[in-house]
Structure formats: C-alpha cells, structure tokens
Amino acid sequence: MAKRQIQDNPVVEAQRSKLAPPPLYTVLLLNDDFTPMDFVIHVLQRFFSMNRERATQIMLKVHTEGRGICGVYPRDVAATKVEQVLSFARENQHPLACIMEES
Numbered sequence: 001m002a003k004r005q006i007q008d009n010p011v012v013e014a015q016r017s018k019l020a021p022p023p024l025y026t027v028l029l030l031n032d033d034f035t036p037m038d039f040v041i042h043v044l045q046r047f048f049s050m051n052r053e054r055a056t057q058i059m060l061k062v063h064t065e066g067r068g069i070c071g072v073y074p075r076d077v078a079a080t081k082v083e084q085v086l087s088f089a090r091e092n093q094h095p096l097a098c099i100m101e102e103s
Contacts, residue, residue, distance in 0.1 A: 023102055025078035027070040029062045029085070030097035037063065039094055044070060047084050072103055 027048075029040065037059055044055035048070045062068035073081065078100040089096035 022074050024072050025075050025100040026072050026103050027078050027081050027098065027100050028067050029058070029070055030099065031062050031066045032095050032097060035089070035094040035096040039089075039092065040096065043085055043088065043096065047081055047088070070098075075100075 029043070040059040040062060041052065041055045044050045044058055045052065048055075050058065058068045058070065070081070072078075082098045082100050085096065085098040089098070
C-alpha cells in the first residue's frame with residue numbers, strides 16, 4: 001500500500017508586532033518672581049506626590065536654575081498634570097508656569 005502524504009495546513013504564525021513604547025514627556029515648573037516658595041512646595045506635594053523634603057529640593061532648583069523637573073510621564077498624563085497645576089495656580093492668583101517637553 002502506498003503511503004499518502006498528508007499535507008499540513010499552512011500554519012499561520014502569530015507575528016508579534018514590536019510596538020515602540022509611547023514617548024514620554026517631562027513636566028517642568030518655571031521660575032517667576034511672584035509665586036511664593038511655599039506655594040510651589042505645596043503644588044509639588046499635591047500634584048506630584050512628593051514629600052516635603054523632595055518638594056523643597058525641586059523648588060530650590062526652580063528658584064536657582066529657572067526650571068525644575070517634576071516628573072516624566074506619558075503624554076496624556078503629563079498634559080493633565082500641566083493643566084491641573086496651571087488651573088490651581090490661577091485659582092490662587094499665582095503666575096506659576098508649568099510646561100511639558102518631549103523627553
């Protein structure tokens with residue numbers, strides 16, 4: 001008896017697409033001559049979950065170097081944090097500037 005070759009169905013191999021991780025954005029506070037240092041510390045604690053010591057360090061960096069990094073986040077999170085800080089500053093009548101830059 002002759003052997004019949006059984007043809008396997010072509011196997012479709014799952015291809016894993018290599019997605020690049022989403023770009024990250026750095027959230028920064030910018031120095032001004034009007035926003036009180038205590039307010040900046042409060043902002044860093046409230047919106048970036050920093051303890052008082054870390055918030056003070058960042059505030060001093062903003063004060064001496066003109067800008068300080070608050071954190072690095074995906075775009076939507078960074079944009080939300082920037083908007084929260086700006087709204088809170090305006091509500092409290094401070095000109096504190098908060099921006100985001102692609103990392």
